[in-house]
Amino acid sequence: MTGPLLGRPLALRSLSRAMFVGFVRDRAALVFSILIPVLFLVLFGSIYKSTSAAKISVIEVGRVALLDQAQAAAPAQLGRIMTVAHSTDLAASLDAVRKGTDDAVVQQRGRTLVVRYSIADQTTAGIVQAVFSSIVQQADAAAAGRTDGYQLATSQVEDKSLQPIQYIAPGLLGWAIASGGAFGAAITLVGWRQTKLLRRLRLAPVSVGSVVLARVGLSLVLALVQLAVFLAIATLPYFGLRLSADWWMAIPVVLCGTLAFMSIGLLVGSVSTSQQAATAIANVIILPMAFLGGAFVPLDFAPAWLRDVSYAMPLRYLVTGMQNVMARGEGAASALPAIGILLGLAAVLTLVSVRAFRWDAV
Amino acid sequence: MVTTMPTAISVRGLRKSYGPVVAVGGVSFDVELGEFFGILGPNGAGKTTTLEIVEGLRAADDGELSVLGLAPWPRNPELLPRIGVQLQASSFFERLTAREQIRTFASLYGVPARRADQMLETVGLTDSGAVRAEKLSGGQAQRLSIACALVHDPELVFMDEPTGALDPQARRNLWDLLRQINADGRTVVLTTHHMDEAETLCDRVAIMDHGEILKLGAPAALVRDIDSPVRISIESGQLTAADARFPGVGDVADDGVSLTIATREPAPVLAGLAGRRALAGLRVQGATLEDVFLDLTGREYRA
Ligand SMILES: Nc1ncnc2c1ncn2[C@@H]1O[C@H](COP(=O)(O)OP(=O)(O)OP(=O)(O)O)[C@@H](O)[C@H]1O
Numbered sequence: 273m274t275g276p277l278l279g280r281p282l283a284l285r286s287l288s289r290a291m292f293v294g295f296v297r298d299r300a301a302l303v304f305s306i307l308i309p310v311l312f313l314v315l316f317g318s319i320y321k322s323t324s325a326a327k328i329s330v331i332e333v334g335r336v337a338l339l340d341q342a343q344a345a346a347p348a349q350l351g352r353i354m355t356v357a358h359s360t361d362l363a364a365s366l367d368a369v370r371k372g373t374d375d376a377v378v379q380q381r382g383r384t385l386v387v388r389y390s391i392a393d394q395t396t397a398g399i400v401q402a403v404f405s406s407i408v409q410q411a412d413a414a415a416a417g418r419t420d421g422y423q424l425a426t427s428q429v430e431d432k433s434l435q436p437i438q439y440i441a442p443g444l445l446g447w448a449i450a451s452g453g454a455f456g457a458a459i460t461l462v463g464w465r466q467t468k469l470l471r472r473l474r475l476a477p478v479s480v481g482s483v484v485l486a487r488v489g490l491s492l493v494l495a496l497v498q499l500a501v502f503l504a505i506a507t508l509p510y511f512g513l514r515l516s517a518d519w520w521m522a523i524p525v526v527l528c529g530t531l532a533f534m535s536i537g538l539l540v541g542s543v544s545t546s547q548q549a550a551t552a553i554a555n556v557i558i559l560p561m562a563f564l565g566g567a568f569v570p571l572d573f574a575p576a577w578l579r580d581v582s583y584a585m586p587l588r589y590l591v592t593g594m595q596n597v598m599a600r601g602e603g604a605a606s607a608l609p610a611i612g613i614l615l616g617l618a619a620v621l622t623l624v625s626v627r628a629f630r631w632d633a634v
Numbered sequence: 635m636v637t638t639m640p641t642a643i644s645v646r647g648l649r650k651s652y653g654p655v656v657a658v659g660g661v662s663f664d665v666e667l668g669e670f671f672g673i674l675g676p677n678g679a680g681k682t683t684t685l686e687i688v689e690g691l692r693a694a695d696d697g698e699l700s701v702l703g704l705a706p707w708p709r710n711p712e713l714l715p716r717i718g719v720q721l722q723a724s725s726f727f728e729r730l731t732a733r734e735q736i737r738t739f740a741s742l743y744g745v746p747a748r749r750a751d752q753m754l755e756t757v758g759l760t761d762s763g764a765v766r767a768e769k770l771s772g773g774q775a776q777r778l779s780i781a782c783a784l785v786h787d788p789e790l791v792f793m794d795e796p797t798g799a800l801d802p803q804a805r806r807n808l809w810d811l812l813r814q815i816n817a818d819g820r821t822v823v824l825t826t827h828h829m830d831e832a833e834t835l836c837d838r839v840a841i842m843d844h845g846e847i848l849k850l851g852a853p854a855a856l857v858r859d860i861d862s863p864v865r866i867s868i869e870s871g872q873l874t875a876a877d878a879r880f881p882g883v884g885d886v887a888d889d890g891v892s893l894t895i896a897t898r899e900p901a902p903v904l905a906g907l908a909g910r911r912a913l914a915g916l917r918v919q920g921a922t923l924e925d926v927f928l929d930l931t932g933r934e935y936r937a
C-alpha cells in the first residue's frame with residue numbers, strides 16, 4: 273500500500289475509539305485478559321502465602337548461653353516454635369538468612385543478645401522478635417535482683433530472598449500480557465479478514481499505519497491496565513508484594529513485551545484462516561511457554577534443564593525483566609537486555625508476518 | 635474539477651483469473667459521468683470481480699483501467715474519498731451499534747457526526763441506531779452498509795447487489811434512494827441478479843456471463859433488438875389450447891392456472907380472445923431482459 277504512514281489524526285482517533293469500545297463490550301475478552309489472570313494471582317498468592325514455616329529456624333553462632341538456658345528450661349515449648357542449628361561461620365549463616373533458607377542468626381556478646389533476621393516475611397520477622405524479646409525478659413526476671421539486665425539488639429539483614437508473591441505476580445502478569453498481546457493480534461487480524469473489515473477500510477482514506485497503530489494502542493493500554501490491576505492487588509498487605517525502587521522500569525518492559533507477543537499473534541493471524549485455528553495455534557505457543565518460560569514455574573526453583581530451555585522462550589525475558597526491577601531490587605538498567613530482546617523479536621516477527629500477510633480470506 | 639472528464643470509468647480488455655478459473659476474460663466498457671450503469675448476470679458471472687478491480691481492491695492480470703481519470707491500483711489515496719463502495723458482504727466494526735458504525739466511517743472521511751445521523755435517517759435506520767451491527771436483520775445490515783458507502787457524498791458509487799437481502803418494500807425504498815443519488819448528479823454502478831431492477835434503474839446495462847460482456851446497451855434497446863415474441867396469458871379454462879391457435883401464434887402452454895400464448899402479432903390474437911369473451915385475467919408481456927439473456931445464451935436466466 274502507498275500513501276503516508278499515518279493519516280489524519282482524526283481517523284486514528286476514531287479507529288482507536290471504535291476498537292476500544294468494541295473490546296470493552298467483548299465480555300469474553302475482558303474475562304480472559306483481566307479477570308482470569310487476577311483470579312490466578314489471588315489463588316496462587318493465597319496458597320503460597322502460608323508457606324512460611326510454622327517453626328522459625330535459628331542459627332546459633334558461637335555459644336549463646338541465654339538461648340541454651342531457655343531451651344534447657346522449657347525444651348518442649350521452645351521446640352514447638354523454633355529449630356536451632358549451630359554454626360561457627362557467621363558470614364555463611366547471615367547469607368542463609370538473606371537467601372531465606374533460615375530465619376535468624378543469634379549471637380551473644382556479653383549480656384547482649386544479638387539477633388539478625390530477614391524481613392522478607394513479616395510474619396516470621398514478627399515471631400523472631402517476639403520470641404527473643406521474651407527469652408531476654410525471662411532471663412531478666414530469673415536474674416531479678418542482680419545489677420545488670422540482659423539486652424536485646426536486633427537488626428535486619430539485607431534481604432535477597434524472594435517471597436512467593438514476588439515471583440508469582442510478575443510470572444502471572446507476564447503470562448497475562450503475553451496472552452493478551454498474542455491472542456488479541458491473531459484473533460483481530462483473522463476476524464477483520466473474515467468480516468471483510470480490512471477490505472472496507474482499504475477503501476477508506478485511512479493509512480495502514482493508522483489501522484495498525486489503533487490496534488497496537490489498544491493492546492498497549494490493555495497491558496498497562498493489566499499491570500496496574502496486578503500491582504494494586506499484589507501490593508495489598510494480604511499478599512504483601514513489596515516493590516523495589518526501580519519498579520517503574522517494569523512499564524517499558526510490559527510495553528515491549530506486548531509488542532513482542534503481538535508480533536507473534538500477527539504471525540499466527542497471518543497464517544490462520546479461521547479464528548478457531550488462530551486461537552488453537554496461539555494456545556499451542558503460549559501455554560507451553562508459560563511453563564517453560566518461568567511464568568507458572570519460578571525459574572529459581574526449576575530444574576537446570578528447564579532453566580536452559582527457558583532462554584529460548586520470549587516469555588522468560590518479559591517475566592525476568594519485570595522480576596528484576598519489580599521484586600529483586602535490581603537497578604533500572606537490569607531490564608535493558610530483556611527490553612532489547614523483546615523489541616528485536618517484535619521487529620523480526622513483524623517483518624516476517626508482513627510477508628505472510630493477506631488482505632483476503634481466500 | 636477543471637479537467638474535462640468525458641467518462642467516469644473506462645475499462646479496456648480487463649482480465650482476471652484465479653488459478654485455472656477465468657473470472658473476468660477480457661471486458662471493455664465505459665461509464666459516462668452521471669450515468670446509472672448496471673452489470674447484470676447470474677452467479678459466478680464475474681460481476682463482483684470486475685467491480686472489485688475497478689474499485690481498486692484487486693489487481694487485474696491484464697487490461698487498461700481509469701476511474702475518474704485516475705488509476706485505482708495500487709491503492710490510490712487521491713481516488714478513495716471520491717468513490718463510495720458497498721461490498722457484497724457487509725463489513726462492520728465488531729460490537730459497535732449502527733450509529734457508531736456510520737459515525738466511525740464518517741469520521742474516516744472527515745465527515746461530521748451530524749451528517750452521519752442524517753444518512754442513517756435517509757436509509758430508515760434511526761430507530762435501530764442503538765442496535766449492534768451483528769444484531770441487525772439482513773436487510774437492515776445491507777441498508778447500513780449502503781449508508782456507510784454514501785456518507786461522504788462520493789461522486790461515484792459502487793453497489794454490489796445492494797437489494798440482495800431486502801424485502802420488496804425496502805427494495806423499492808432503496809430504488810428511490812438510488813434514483814435520488816443519481817439525480818443529484820452522481821454516477822452509480824451496480825450489479826444485480828434481478829432483470830427488473832436493471833430495467834427500472836439503469837440507463838445502460840452490461841449483461842455478463844462466464845466472465846464476458848455479452849451485450850451492452852440501454853435496457854429498452856436491448857429488448858427491442860431481440861426478436862422475441864409477446865406473451866399473452868389468460869386464466870385457464872376459458873379456452874382449450876387448440877382453440878387458442880390463432881393465426882401467427884407460436885407456442886401455447888396451459889399450466890392449469892394460466893394459458894399462455896406466444897406470438898409476434900399480438901393484435902389479431904387479442905381480437906380473437908375478445909371475440910370469444912376469454913379475457914379474464916388477461917396479461918400482455920413484452921420481451922424482458924430475461925428474454926435478452928435467453929436469446930444471448932440459449933439458457934433460461936436463473937439468478
Ligand atoms: N477470491 C477468489 N478465489 C478464487 N476464485 C474466485 C475468487 N473470487 C471469485 N472467484 C471465482 O471467479 C468467478 C467469478 O466470481 P464473481 O464473484 O466475480 O462472480 P459474481 O458475478 O459476482 O457472482 P455472484 O452473483 O454470485 O456474486 C467465480 O467462478 C468464482 O468462483
Ligand SMILES: [Mg+2]
Nearest residue numbers: 681682722794
Ligand atoms: Mg458477486
